Amino acid sequence: FSRNKGFELSSGTYVFFLDADDEWEKDYIKESVEFLKxxxxxxxxxxxxxxxxxxxxxxxxxxxxxxxGELILGGMVGYPSATAFRREKFLRYREDIVMREDWEIFxxxxxxxxxxxxxxxDKVRIREHSHxxxxxxxxxxxxxxxxxxxxxxxxxxxxxxxxxxFAEVAMRFGKAAEGWKVLIPVxxxxxxxxxxxxxxxxxxxxxxxxxx
Numbered sequence: 001f002s003r004n005k006g007f008e009l010s011s012g013t014y015v016f017f018l019d020a021d022d023e024w025e026k027d028y029i030k031e032s033v034e035f036l037k038x039x040x041x042x043x044x045x046x047x048x049x050x051x052x053x054x055x056x057x058x059x060x061x062x063x064x065x066x067x068x069g070e071l072i073l074g075g076m077v078g079y080p081s082a083t084a085f086r087r088e089k090f091l092r093y094r095e096d097i098v099m100r101e102d103w104e105i106f107x108x109x110x111x112x113x114x115x116x117x118x119x120x121x122d123k124v125r126i127r128e129h130s131h132x133x134x135x136x137x138x139x140x141x142x143x144x145x146x147x148x149x150x151x152x153x154x155x156x157x158x159x160x161x162x163x164x165x166f167a168e169v170a171m172r173f174g175k176a177a178e179g180w181k182v183l184i185p186v187x188x189x190x191x192x193x194x195x196x197x198x199x200x201x202x203x204x205x206x207x208x209x210x211x212x
Contacts, residue, residue, distance in 0.1 A: 021127040022081035028123035039117040040089035069158040075165035078102035082124040100142035140173040171206035
């Protein structure tokens with residue numbers, strides 16, 4: 001697995017990963033290192049998305065929860081190009097969860113109480129293309145694998161966000177029945193999870209996709 005191999009070949013105090021098609025702002029590393037002096041993992045929340053010519057095609061206005069557990073377990077982190085580690089705290093990416101290994105490593109880090117800092121500084125530019133992993137059916141399979149592995153390990157107060165993320169992904173890929181099966185118990189216990197405008201619209205848009 002290329003990222004783990006790259007880590008083995010590296011020797012620095014801090015570890016950064018840059019996927020071939022993404023870009024960093026020139027002061028990204030310098031700013032991240034300042035935070036890494038006090039944290040084990042630093043995530044620079046990506047807001048700028050570019051095309052093959054590096055032209056900006058959209059800017060994300062997504063709300064970032066202040067609660068780290070909601071943010072991580074709700075599937076809102078992951079891009080390796082936006083993730084930096086203290087060397088001694090790097091947990092290694094799981095090689096059996098291709099396409100969601102970037103989310104899973106954050107789940108493990110959170111459950112192991114590593115010090116994680118998320119900064120909203122827009123220093124990483126993510127390149128979008130027709131072969132994005134989030135559009136592949138394998139993305140659904142990998143998300144389901146992570147959900148099934150961790151659903152009984154997630155702290156109760158964060159399970160609704162964890163379950164909602166899986167349900168949302170299932171619905172996106174035409175698995176509405178499976179998504180609702182997971183989501184309905186969550187809505188019964190925590191109906192206010194839909195007070196979030198983005199979540200409500202997502203279910204309204206995807207909650208009726210049934211794949212025969």
